[in-house]
Amino acid sequence: MSRILEETDxxxxxxxxxxxxxxxxxxxxxxxxxxxAMGDTHPAYREGLAPPAMVQVWTMRGLHPxxxxxxxxxxxxxxxxxxxxxxxxxTNCEQTYHRALKVGELLTVRSRLSDVVGPKKTSLGVxxxxxxxxxxxxxxxxxxxxxxRILKYQPRPQAAAASPITPVVSRDTAFFWEGTAAGQLRIQxxxxxxxxxxxxxxxxxxxxxxxxxxxxxxxxxTVYSYVVHHHPPVPGxxxxxVVALVELPEGVRVLGEFLGESVEIGxxxxxxxxxxxxxxxxxxxxxx
Amino acid sequence: xxxxxxxxxxxxxxxxxxxxxxxxDFQDVHHDRDAAVARGSKDIFLNILxxxxxxxxxxxxxxxxxxxxxSISLRLGVPCYAGETLTFTGRVVSESVIEVVGTNSLGAxxxxxxxxx
Numbered sequence: 001m002s003r004i005l006e007e008t009d010x011x012x013x014x015x016x017x018x019x020x021x022x023x024x025x026x027x028x029x030x031x032x033x034x035x036x037a038m039g040d041t042h043p044a045y046r047e048g049l050a051p052p053a054m055v056q057v058w059t060m061r062g063l064h065p066x067x068x069x070x071x072x073x074x075x076x077x078x079x080x081x082x083x084x085x086x087x088x089x090x091t092n093c094e095q096t097y098h099r100a101l102k103v104g105e106l107l108t109v110r111s112r113l114s115d116v117v118g119p120k121k122t123s124l125g126v127x128x129x130x131x132x133x134x135x136x137x138x139x140x141x142x143x144x145x146x147x148x149r150i151l152k153y154q155p156r157p158q159a160a161a162a163s164p165i166t167p168v169v170s171r172d173t174a175f176f177w178e179g180t181a182a183g184q185l186r187i188q189x190x191x192x193x194x195x196x197x198x199x200x201x202x203x204x205x206x207x208x209x210x211x212x213x214x215x216x217x218x219x220x221x222t223v224y225s226y227v228v229h230h231h232p233p234v235p236g237x238x239x240x241x242v243v244a245l246v247e248l249p250e251g252v253r254v255l256g257e258f259l260g261e262s263v264e265i266g267x268x269x270x271x272x273x274x275x276x277x278x279x280x281x282x283x284x285x286x287x288x
Numbered sequence: 289x290x291x292x293x294x295x296x297x298x299x300x301x302x303x304x305x306x307x308x309x310x311x312x313d314f315q316d317v318h319h320d321r322d323a324a325v326a327r328g329s330k331d332i333f334l335n336i337l338x339x340x341x342x343x344x345x346x347x348x349x350x351x352x353x354x355x356x357x358x359s360i361s362l363r364l365g366v367p368c369y370a371g372e373t374l375t376f377t378g379r380v381v382s383e384s385v386i387e388v389v390g391t392n393s394l395g396a397x398x399x400x401x402x403x404x405x
Contacts, residue, residue, distance in 0.1 A: 033310040034341070036306075037303070037306040037307040037310035038307060038338070040349075042353055052344065052357045053340045053344040053357070054341070056340075060312035087317075087327045088315065090364060093336050093340055093360075093362050095340065097357060100356070155328035
């Protein structure tokens with residue numbers, strides 16, 4: 001971390017540096033490639049005018065970038081790479097175009113390091129935000145400026161980020177998950193006293209018997225209560241989502257995600273099943 | 289308030305790769321799915337130079353070829369992976385400023401402000 005801060009100070013003290021001359025002058029073939037890929041049909045771009053948003057392209061470092069120790073973004077990235085922050089995403093770009101560029105102009109870019117902020121926890125992983133400013137010149141004339149911010153981060157293992165949480169199946173609950181796989185919402189029934197219960201358990205809370213069977217619910221009920229989950233993140237889920245506690249006419253209440261936007265207490269719902277990691281989870285949607 | 293007609297773009301792998309090369313951005317996450325996944329992404333995704341270019345295209349398609357783009361300021365949100373549909377909407381917030389939002393199935397990919405001369 002001290003190495004990162006040292007390099008930040010060194011590069012900031014350098015000020016405007018890292019001068020780089022474009023590989024090619026502004027030229028029609030590269031403009032043509034650009035407009036073809038972007039699907040941009042602006043007529044002036046076919047006649048020697050460069051798209052303003054293309055300004056950065058002229059001075060990109062290319063496929064085999066030569067070492068350029070005084071380029072602030074490159075130098076800062078190298079130090080962050082060494083520290084394990086090996087991945088990069090751009091987060092902000094603010095470009096100002098002083099005038100249009102025409103075929104034949106040869107551009108030069110100069111940059112300075114504005115800021116390095118971190119380490120920050122982000123949804124991608126822990127990382128550092130690196131902000132640079134650049135100015136493009138045509139000859140001595142400044143033609144465009146840019147503020148550019150990237151996040152250099154430590155990638156998290158993909159599995160941890162994306163694999164959804166699935167139920168743990170036990171002897172007590174196996175019948176329930178076999179039911180959902182068959183499209184049935186099964187409710188445990190005590191074979192001694194006939195009482196229904198949910199969630200499933202090993203013993204009847206009313207009579208203490210351990211022999212159990214089940215009935216198949218009609219799958220219709222009403223919302224008894226619900227929560228809207230905003231935080232913390234849940235693997236495999238997009239936030240926010242709604243979890244509803246649904247009262248069934250059979251006399252038990254069952255939890256499940258409410259699919260849709262219009263949840264409210266008392267709303268009639270019907271059961272449906274969503275596939276999650278090989279399981280079929282009961283969920284609820286508004287009854288027509 | 290004046291709004292711009294929406295524009296939807298199918299973000300195919302071909303679009304991502306062809307725009308990455310046309311913007312001379314050779315970061316592997318824009319053309320190599322295995323590398324992108326190893327770095328924690330779901331797939332290859334659009335580079336910021338392309339997002340900037342598409343925002344510009346969206347505004348000049350609407351404003352016409354005589355419009356002069358003075359500045360584009362944008363903030364990236366969720367990535368735009370291969371297979372997404374990127375839908376731009378926009379509104380005129382002052383005489384020369386257009387606010388543009390590009391969304392995909394994951395949420396807002398880009399929020400931008402474009403200033404015309």
